[in-house]
Structure formats: structure tokens, C-alpha cells
Amino acid sequence: MKSLLIIFIGAIVVLFTGIKKPEKKSIGLAIAFLVMALALIPFDMMGKLPWNFEIKYAPINMVAFDISARAFSGVLILGTIFILGLFSGSDRKGSDLIGLVMFSLCGAILMTSFTNLIMMFLGIEALSIPLYVLAGSKKSDLRSNEAAIKYFLMGAFSTAIFLMGCAFLYGSSKGFDAFSLHDMSAFVGHNHMSPPLFTVGISLVLIGLAFKVSAFPFHFWSPDVYEGSPNRTTVFMAVIVKIAAIAAFYRFFPLIIGEAQAVTWGTILACISACTILVGNIGALRQKSVKRLLAYSGIAQAGYLLMGILIAPEKGFQALWIYSLGYVSANVIVFYLFNKVSAGGDETFAAFRGLGRNNKGAALVLCLSMLSLAGIPLTAGFAGKYLLFSSAFSDYIYLVIIALIGSAISIGYYFRIFKEAILMDGEARVQMRIVDILLLGLAVTMILGVGILPGFVIQILQF
Amino acid sequence: MDLLAAESNNPNHEFITFAIGMSSPVNYLPIVIQSAVAIGFVALALGASHLLGPKRKTAQKEESFECGIEIQGNARYPISIKYFLTAILFVLFDVEIIFFYPYAVNFKEMGIEGFIAVLAFVGIFMAGFIYVWKKGGLEWEK
DSSP: OHHHHHHHHHHHHHHHHTSSSSOOOOHHHHHHHHHHHHHHGGGSOOOOOTTOTTSOOOTTOOBOOOHHHHHHHHHHHHHHHHHHHHTTTTSOOOHHHHHHHHHHHHHHHHHHHBSBHHHHHHHHHHHHHHHHHHHTOSTTOHHHHHHHHHHHHHHHHHHHHHHHHHHHHHHHHSOSBHHHHHHHHHHHHHTTOOOHHHHHHHHHHHHHHHHHHTOGGGOTHHHHHHHHSOHHHHHHIIIIIHHHHHHHHHHHHHHHSOTTTHHHHHHHHHHHHHHHHHHHHHHHHTOOBHHHHHHHHHHHHHHHHHHHHHSOHHHHHHHHHHHHHHHHHHHHHHHHHHHHHGGGSOOBGGGGTTHHHHOHHHHHHHHHHHHHHHTOTTSHHHHHHHHHHHHHTTTOHHHHHHHHHHHHHHHHHHHHHHHHHHTSOOOOOOOOOHHHHHHHHHHHHHHHHHHHOHHHHHHHTTO | OHHHHHTTTSTTHHHHHHHHHHTOGGGGHHHHHHHHHHHHHHHHHHHHHHHHSOOOOOTTTTSSSOSSSOOOSOSOOOOOHHHHHHHHHHHHHHHHHHHHHHHHHTHHHHHHHHHHHHHHHHHHHHHHHHHHHHHTTTOOOO
């Protein structure tokens, strides 16, 4: 709660620095607030895991900053620091845009910590509405406008579907809070029945969430929107929105699915996850634009992340957290380097050509993050995938096999960027500031640290 | 209905009856009947007046706005963005007022805690208003 308040106040302060003309650079201020919020996370309200219903949340208590909420909001805040720090020179230096990013982060944190469907809905809205504006923040660029209107229309529809689901759940369980939902799912499971309103409600809410994580039947928007949006917004959507939606999914799913129904809904979710992995990986193979490729890679990663929701909550939480750490740092590095090399306007693979010759360090970092995304050992991506696959192996063996096939396919397109950067000759060049080098160093440390010592990193969660 | 008997000493009895009642589609029959009656009445009334009523068409009667004054121009032309800005600002303050009515009714019951909550609400609101003002959102001619 403290870190959420700090971010909210910080967003307002950053917004107000834009009043003076000429506009000052407010990124430093924003990052200072975010670092403060990150430092406050361990001191946030203590609580137990969300599936542990011994603690009775008062009905008025709409959020609970338990261990999973704090862990995921830590990743989200860290990701936003990376994004604001590394992409400071890319877009228009409007403090209003930075304020919107921070407001959006507030929504993301609510999505990790809700104990009430209303709060979850408000979180999704607070996350999405600034993003509709940010997607169109390159006002004169036609593609940016197209991305904004597409994202807005699709997002509005998915929100409407989600809200309809909430209404059905309210109708059947007589409440929006975690308790009535959990009671209802336990009751339904106990008596072996499937009340239509409850089932329809669950499906509609899952559709709304699947849209936000861009899971299989609802993934069509993401390549178009990622391609058109300004780079900073794209990486925000790829990283923050996806992790926040997965955290919400993770919090919502065990709450609503009683033990008796776990098999049915688990199978449905496993099918969605398998299709998402296949569609994402196969779709990425034929892309020419790097941003579209990263969008499809993000769809595939969403499929892997969905596996974490199927497995037992404690294990799933650790696996998802480790995976999201690797996902955030690797994606931020790739987008940063792509942003630098594509400054001339070339957004295909060719933009990376010659990076290995001109900037050895940058090429090395790029390769490391590609290895992490593909899930090669000693990187964070491998640690996350190992935890996910090994916990899902006993119950969903076919899903793990599909996921392994998907990972094998993914090496094909990740290494294509690799090849362009190392073997081809070209003009790609990256000039880094000191801040960039520091942040990239932190991201690389995260990839390697989580990859080499995942057990030690999981220990951090015990605090 | 064995479930009902088994669970009748459960404190959650009312909830369970409700939930079981929920699961039967027969309970929705009245809604279907009512919608059928409503749609049937509208269709009947419109159809009857269309078939039975006299028809005398003239050119003036067929116009979209028949008010004695000649129509000028098209309704669909671009409007200055300033109007939208003003409209959105109006909606903001409208929402604020809507929240004030229930607060005024419950002013005494909500006590000092409610007062602080409303102050925070208005404070955030005023921050937004000052932002719009300083950014030049209220300057009409620029």
C-alpha cells in the first residue's frame, strides 16, 4: 500500500512538472519515486498467501499486500525503472507521458494485490486507459494512431466481457469479494454441480484476462498494436501488462476454481496454454519486423506463463516469479538495443547487422538476452522454464511436451537476430550513456544471477 | 432436492437454496414469457397501425426535420476539439457533484473519517483541475 501511494503521488508530481515551460526533464524525478516505492515494498502490509483463507479479510479490505502481491509488484516496479531509464531519449520528452506510465503502473500493482473483483476491474482499467493514450502518443504517426484505436476498441470489448463475467459471478455467489467466490467454488465442488451462471461468469472473466495476457484465441491484437506503438509503450505493454495480467490470473484462478472443478478448468487452461505456445512460436518464424517478432515471442511466453497457473499455487508462484524476472530483464535489453539500432527507421532484422563488429559489448548482451528468452541453461529463462515444466510434468505431461517443442521452435527465430547481429556486416551502432550501462549491467546481473543461483533468489521470497 | 434436506441445518441455508435454484433453467421461463409478450405487443401495435392507418405522403413530410424552416448543410462536419475538452471537463465536475449528494445525506454518519476521504477525493480532483488550467486547457482563443 505504501509503495502504491508513493507511485500515485509521484505520478501527480511528475505530471505537474510539465506545467512550467520549457518542460524540464522529469524522468529523474520519476525514477527517484519508483526507487523509493521499490525500497518500501518489504515494509508493506504483511499478510499470507492468497489461497490461505485463514485470515479473514474484512469486506471493506479490497486489497491485500501479501507475499505474492509484493513479489510481483517488485518485478513490475523494477521493470518500469528499466523502461523509463533506458528509453528516456526515445520518445517525446513529455512529463505527461511519464505520468501516464506511472498511473498505469498503479493499476498494474492493484492487479497483483486485489482481494475483490471490483478492485481487479479497477486495476485493469487503471492499467489500460493510460495505455490507450500512450499507444497513440506519436500523434503525427499514422501507425501509432492505428495502434491506439485498435488497442482501444479491442480493450473496450474485452473489458465489457470481463465486466459481464463479474456480474454473473456476483449473481451466483452473492458477492464480489474473495470469500464469497471461494465459498461458492467450494460449495459447487462439494455438491458436484455446475450452476450455469457461475460457469458462464468464470468463462467470461477468463476471456477478459486471456485478452490482457494475449493468450491464444485473443492474441490477434498484439502484433499490430506492438508494431505501431512507440517503442517505450511497446516494451511497457510487452513486460508490465503481461506480468500484471498473469499475476491477476494467478490470484484469481485458485480462488474461483474449487478442487472438484480443477480438472475441467485445468484442462481448458492447458489447451489454451498449448495453443498459445504453438501459435506464438510458429507465428514468430515468418515475421520480418523485429517488433512483430517480439510480439509473437511475447504470445509464446504468455503460454509458458499460463502453465504456472495450472500447477500448485506455492510452486506456481515461485516458478512464475523466477520466470517473470528473466522475462522482464531479457525483453528490456532486446527492446533497448532494437530501439537504438532502428533509430534510422529500419525495423527489420537488417537493423541489427554489424552490431558484433561495431559494439562487442552490446552484441554480447543481446546474445545473452536471446539465450535467456530461448531458455538456454545458466540464464534466467532456463531457470524459469525448468521450474514451470518440472512442476507441470506430473499432471500435464502432454502440455510439457508441446512446450518443449515450442521452445525448440523458438530457438530458430531468436537465433536469427543473433545471426544478423554477429555474422552480417552492417552499420548498426549503439551509443550508451552511463545510466544505460548501469541499468543494462543490472539486467544482465539479473539474468545471470537468477540463472545460476535460482535457489538463492527464491530465498528472497522467504522474508 | 436431497441436497436441501442434507444441508438444512447449515447456517448458509438460504445461500444454498439460492444456488440450487440458480441451476434450473425452468426458473427463467417467466422471463421468456414476459419478453415474448413485450415483443409481441410492440410488433402488433406497429403492424396494426401500419396496415390500418391512412397514408398521405408529401415531399415535406418525408424530410428528416420537418419544422417549417429550410434545412441548411450537413449534420456531419468536423467540430473544433475545444468543445470536446470542455465537455469532458464538464463530465468530471458532474461526477464530482454526483458523489456529493450521497455524502451530504450521510454527512453525520460518516463522521471525520468520511470527511477526510471526501477531502482526499476533492484534493485529487482539484489537482487535476489545476493541471488542466495551467496546461492551457481553458484558454479558448489560442
